[in-house]
Amino acid sequence: MYRTPDGKDIFVVDGHTHFWDGSPENQRNIHGKQFIDCFYAYHTNLSPKEQLWPKGKFEKYSADDLYRDLFIDGPDDVAIVQSTYLKDFYKDGFNTIERNAEVAKRYPERFIVNGSFDPRDGEKALEYIHFMKETYDVKGVKMYTAEWNGASKGWKLTDPDAYKCFELCEKLGIRNIHVHKGPTIIPLSKDAFDVHDVDHAATDFQGLNWIIEHCGLPRLDDFCWIATQETNVYGGLAVALPFIHLRPRYFGEVIAELLFWLGPEKLLFGSDYAIWTPRWLVEKFWAYQIPQDIAAERGVQLTDEIKEKILGLNATRLYNIDIDAKKKALASSPFGIAAE
């Protein structure tokens, strides 16, 4: 819960968090090292100085760190923890659903554990979707179209194998498809982060919600265009939001575009923990105003009402969270770790 300076309580759903192990012991090869190094560079690059972590902690942090940073020191009521396997880079995977389910087990009311699958696994992917539904009752999945898999350096949402998987998701009620469309990290598959496949998939699967993480940046214009056409496409603000600290005016330009094209109902807060922690992000976001000239040019405002939607209300709709019931459940499930 975030309490605003004037005492209002804001329900916060953190749409994008991780519990990863990027430690040297778990790295399979140089790619694993470079991947976590790249994340760490994002962390050091965009965080306020007082929020910086030492490298060792960033590579592998504890479950208690996570509880504290998200829920005790942090304002999150509920965190969606995403699964990213990267088994070509990490021996036990980067953050698998097993690892996420384990951390969630202690405070089940606090977490929504999302799964992941790789359509290139064919029949096995379909079996795995069944497995995740039966074992973890997943409501959503995280898709990483640029993940390596043997000789393949990426895939598209429109691949026939992917369509089979989405058909199954729809049938099983796994309705929220989070897709990483963000900064180029795995470049050779030049289409892997291209956003155009979202357009077709969203049209063909109207029963699914397509949450595009990082709003397709740096392809914001393409993303906005597609999201405007499709009623079931949402934007996740992870990575875009931290710019609020170092480059507030730039963040204003991004959020103004998003509000202009998508409107306030289609944007979701996400910290991308542990790249960033939610507390400073939410505090700065609540205090933020779009610079006047940009707001005027686009005819949009970031009102308290809109901020509340972005911080939590929009996600509660996608994940069917009853806020009053959730508040009661959280109140009866206090934390067992010491808040520092």
Add this chain to the structure above:
Amino acid sequence: MATASVSGSREKELWRRLGEVNDPELDEAITEMGFVERAEVMGDGSVEVDFRLPTYWCSPNFAFLMLDGVRKGLDRLSWAPAYRVKLHDHMFAEEVNRGIEAGRTFGDIFAELAGDKDIAALRETFSMKAFKRRQEAVLRGLREHGLTDREILGMDLAAYDAARFEPGEAAAQKPRYRAALLERFPDRRAGDPVFVTWEGRQIPPAALSAHLAELRGVRVNMEFNGALCRGLKQTRYKELGVVDGEPTLVDFIMDRVPARNAPAV
């Protein structure tokens, strides 16, 4: 002494040539981005250049475009030296280095890695982005200056050249837009308007705001890459112990905010 001054002027010429190579994605000089780690004229006149990108993952096609630019720049050096260009710490460093050394084309180098690659189309895309970004900076600068949209869109090259800006983004981009315009439309006539769309269409005054909104979209994307690239480059070689260098980073990044808006929020 003569040797020293020869090598000094060669060194200068070398850096000038390198400074003409742009990061195609960001439309900024590779020397300004800090991608050239080392450039040296050796005792025998040969040249060595070490090149390092912000991340291990940086797109290899961009890496290729830049290194190809470097190679062409070095080919133009007045003393025609032998040279060695090396890309460091990149996921495809070996492939790129081998290919560049052998003078192979991008398609050759990456055929086995990436399937189809249309590097000419990519170059065209980057030229378009640079054109739009530069144009936006100048257009906004002229509006800031108090010119009406009609006056701005009525400018020809002579009027354009006469315009002066305070130091800042618009001033920096003015000659660069001029270059991009002439490259795009080499056959333009003296009285033709300076501000047209990439496709060469006139912009009616009533449509300037919409046009600027489109250009802004292009810049928002480019700046996202730029901010990350600069920051990543900065942090890549620093571990936490030296991150109190953050003010440098802030300064560095804030430089990219148009001067008139710098402390806006």
